Amino acid sequence: MKVIHTRNALQEALRVYRGRGETVGFVPTMGALHAGHLALVKACREQAAHTVVSIFVNPVQFNDPQDFALYPRTLDDDLKLLDAYQTDLVFVPEVHEVYPEGTNELETYDLGSLETVLEGKFRPGHFQGVARVMRRLLEMIQPDVLVMGEKDYQQCLIVQQLLQIMHASVRFYMHPTVREADGLAMSSRNRRLLPDDRKKATLIYESLMYIRSHWRYMPFARLEAVVREQLQATGFVVDYVAIARSVDLQILQAPEDTEMRALIAATIQGVRLIDNMQINP
Template sequence: MEVVHTKTELQAIVQTYRQKQETIGFVPTMGALHAGHLALVKACREQATRTVVSIFVNPVQFNDPQDFALYPRTLDEDLQLLEAHQADVVFVPEEKEIYPEGTAHLETYDLGPLESVLEGAYRPGHFQGVARVMRRLLEMIQPDVLIMGEKDYQQCLIVQKLLQMIDLPVRFYMHPTVREADGLAMSSRNRRLSAADRKKATLIYESLMYIRSQWRHMPFDKLRGIVGEQLLAAGFAIDYVVITRSADLQILQAPEDTAMRALIAAKIGGVRLIDNMPIHP
């Protein structure tokens, strides 16, 4: 496994792969790796000859400076895990390598209504930051396949839209959410939970399962109300509990004969957790 820090080093390696007619898979991460990330690496190895992983805590996608400061950074441990899981290249750039002109006057993208709902509403500017870093990484690596996790479903839709906008011929694969034994979606933020809050955090998964089992049997507003009350009673501060169209995340007030998805974002003990689940079909 090779660890590189500059665009020049990265592209030199990628070019050798291209010359050998090898396919390249890419897994973008912000580090603090867990079994969910490693499942993406495994999927990448199954779908491409070579696996490139990036580790970069992207400052321009954090609307909360404290969240950026507290984001766990575990590079040595991450590299050990990636080597054990047979990644070929790990790209660990400094900020100036990604944003050589600084971050004050970056481009903006027309991401449409998707940018302003749910995570976009609660984290203003977040998806512009995601688009900016992803475009740079994709143009550096030019992968054949890009693999990201379903837990960040809205982010996956944003990146799929970006791929269309910049017209890169990249196959996108969204890997199913990887969960702990008790259902909690794996996340780098989970390690910031206290023991007591870690136990409570499974209520988000249980709430999604409840929505999936009950959406045919009661009005959506009543269903959201029941779930919201349960989360509040457990000590969560709720950002949203919604049922949406899967295709565009437009919030639904009643069932539609289309793919639908439930999404929840809530804080417990100051740690913000998100999760989602398809409820139909």
């Protein structure tokens, strides 16, 4: 496994693969890796001859400076895990390698309504930051396959839209959410949970299951209110509980004859957790 820190070294290594006509898969991460990330690496290895993983905590997608400062950074452990999973290249750049022009006055993208609902509403500017870093990483790596996790469903839709804007011929694979034994979606933020809060966090998964089993029998507004009340009673500060169309995340007030998705974002003791679950009509 090669660990590379500069754009030039990355592209030199990729030229060797391209020269042999070998495909390249890419898994973007911000580090603090867990079994969910490793499932993405495994899936990527199955779909491309070589796997590139980036570890970069992108400063321009954090609208809360404290959240950026507290984001876990565990590079040594991350590299050991990736080596054990036979990753070919790990790209660990400094900020100036990704943003050589600096991080002020960056470009903006037309992301449509996806930028203003759910995560976009509660984290203004976040998805512009995601689009900016992903465009730069994709241009540097030019992968044949891009693998990302379904837990960040809205982010996946944003990246798919970015690929269209870029006219990029990249095959996008969204890997199903990887969960702990009690259902909690694996996340780098989970390690910040105190033991009691970790136990309470499973209520998010249970709430999604409740929505999936009750959406036919309760008005959406009432169903969402019940779930919100349950979360708040347990100590969560709730940003949203919503049922939306899967294709574009337009919030629904009643069932539609299309694939839907239940989505929750809630914070407990300063740790913000998100999760979602598909609903098939």
